[in-house]
Amino acid sequence: MTLPAGTRLGPYEIVSPLGAGGMGEVYRARDTRLGRHVAVKVLPESVTADKDRLRRFEQEARAASALNHPNILTIHDVGTEDAAPYVVFELLEGETLRERMAHGALPPHRALEIAGQIARGLAAAHAQGIVHRDLKPENVFVTRDGRVKILDFGLAKLRHPSGETLASGAPTIASTEPGVILGTVGYMSPEQVRGQDTDHRSDLFAFGAVLYEMLSGRRAFHGESAIETMTAILQDEPPDVPAATAGVEMTLRRCLAKNVGERMQDANDLAFVLEAIGGAAPASPLAAEPAGDRRKSVAILPFKDLARNPENAHLGVGLADATITELALVHSLIVRPTAAVLKYQDAALDPQQAGRELGVDAVADGSFQRSGSRLRVTVQLVATAGGKSLWGAKIDTTMDDLFRMQDEVSRHIAEALEIELSPGDERRIAKAPRPGGRAYELYLKGRYLLLSDTNLDDLNAAIEVLEQAREADPGSAIAIVGLADAYTRMGFSFDPDGDWYERAQALCAEALALDPQIPEGRYLRGRLLWNPRSGFDHAAALREFLAAVAGRPNLVEGHHHAAMVMVHVSLLEEATAGFERALAINPEDQFAELHRALSLYLRGFYSQARALTEDIVPRAGSAWAPYQLAMCHLHLGETADASRILERAARRFPGDVLFYSLRAVIAAREGDRSRALEQVDLIVKNRKAFGH
Secondary structure, eight states: OOOOOEEEETTEEEEEEEEEEETEEEEEHHHHHHHHEEEEEEHHHHHHHHHHHHHHHHHHHHHTTTOOOOOBBEEEEEEEEEEEEEEEOOOOOEEEEHHHHHSSSOHHHHHHHHHHHHHHHHHHHHHTTOOSSSSOOOGGGEESSSSSOOOOTTGGGGSSSSOSSTTTTSSSOOOOTTTTTOOOOOOOOHHTTTEEEEEOOHHHHHHHHHHHHHSSSOOOOOOHHOOOOOHHHOOOOOOOOOOOOHHHHHHHHHHSSSGGSSOOOHHHHHHHHHHHOOOOOOOTOOOOOOOOOOOEEEOOOEEEETOOOOEEEEEEHHHHHHHHHHHHOOOOOOOOOHHGGGGGEEEOOHHHHHHHHTTOOOEEEEEEEEEEEEEEHHHHHHHTTTTTEEEEEEEEEEEEGHHHHHHHHHHHHHHHOOOOOOOOHHHHHOOOOOOHHHHHHHHHHHEEEEETTTTHHHHHHHHHHHHHHHHOOOOOOOHHHHHHHHHHHHHHHTOOOOOOOHHHHHHHHHHHHHOTHHHHHHHHHHHHHSGGGGOOHHHHHHHHHHHHHHHHHTTTHHHHHHHHHHHHHHOHHHHHHHHHHHHOOOOOOOOHHHHHHHHHTTTTTHHHHHHHHHHGGGGGGSSSHHHHHHHHEEEEEEEEHHHHHHHHHHHHHOOOOHHHHHHHHHHHHHTOOOHHHHHHHHHHHHTTTTOO
């Protein structure tokens, strides 16, 4: 019987019905104590009549209420009124995943975003020993702001007898009794169909079926009857999904493996893989960016010192770098990185010309005058097309208050470009770490010196200045990360046998203890994990790089390194997309160009890879580009061209082991075994730590 408006269930006053299902009727209600609206599910008489089931209902609801996770429906309360048991949970506005899929498949990036959030919710539940056992589109809710919520944790398990606890120390939850079939046909795992004992891996099978349906618009297993559907689950493999990349297809197959031992084993690992192949932020709400919208782009040129004082050289680049760093937090804006604009530091150049060269919509050009601790900054924002002034200002500040000026400039630029900051942008900007007072100028100077880290003197100077910044503000996570970055570069480039790596690790851990999500810290930890001393921990490093770009969407190094890891774990389509994201931020990133071509080469697109690499070779600073070009020619059957490129490059980069390798391959192709082995011996004698 439907409850009329005004009915009281304890402190909850019924407002209106929301829907009904097999486990009871759901109502919108008002919590009279807190004045908030909630959802109340009133359970059917079958539960009321069975005291044991009622006891288990309360026990399971309380256990589920302990799952405090943004991707799991929050349970507020349980109670009984006039012998009617009810459960109170958060009121959601939006639609179920089933309703969202009413018109067919979802766009792949949306499906992966939703899937990533489902996986995070499952991981949180599994960590508490709770298994859903009835995951399906009806039990996944997508709120209006894009947050995914898993519904009916614990409640679905009321449909079967009680058994043992799932894990020692975990909440006592009813478990499957052997021989009892549990779940929804079409989403049950093979072990559920057989009535066997199940664990968290059954949820991962159901997850695979849900993801398959989101991507294809059809069920993974479907028959004319329940028996036919269950037979398909036990015997059939669903067809490939045309919209799925190789990485997505591989993930689907691992989730839908019939043998539980061959299946994906952990929901956290599953979430990580989805973030890697989708480039999505961990547990992030769905982006509200309309499909097809082109992101606006801007470049911030180094500020000019009107007094031309060499002591202030760091400020011109530092002020631009600080503004770039803040604007890089805005998801809907492309900001050219500092490395791309550094060439304009001493150039007398029209901003429009710089804008055309950099391929951006607008350019910010500025100057400054310093007098002791006082600073006057003049900034103008000019449209590349037409040269119209979009915004300009003179700002007076002090050296101890630089970040306020930086924040003001960044916000005015965003407003002038008609960029509306999203709640996520606002959160990232508000959390952006900045050293205080004197430490900030020292940090900017250290960053400036690190831009020329191929110079040992500059790197030593950067370390000295950044150590001073850390001393000036010991609680500044960003200053500590800056120093850790300098130590890392020293160890990687100049003193690999020193203790720089260990010192960088310790500083990185210190910074992340102060600010666990600081993007620069997550990126640097990824670098430290992805090197020979850490055994190239691909999974952990990729997780760090993805977290870094989630926090700073324009962090070009994060996109690039994430894509490099993907190359090494054979997520090649995703790697190509990652390099393209890096190139969208900085089209002049030669390494991203080269590595994008590499990813295409590894995917078998030899002609495309050859064309891209040919353009890079004249500008290349290492042997890899000509080596890669020669390999493209080899795979296209153009051995003579490969040999010609090889010998020309060997004169340009004498002694590089890559060319011994290439000569060995060519000799082997030509059937010259002794010459091939001779080149292999030279590789062994001349190998280097990073030789491929």
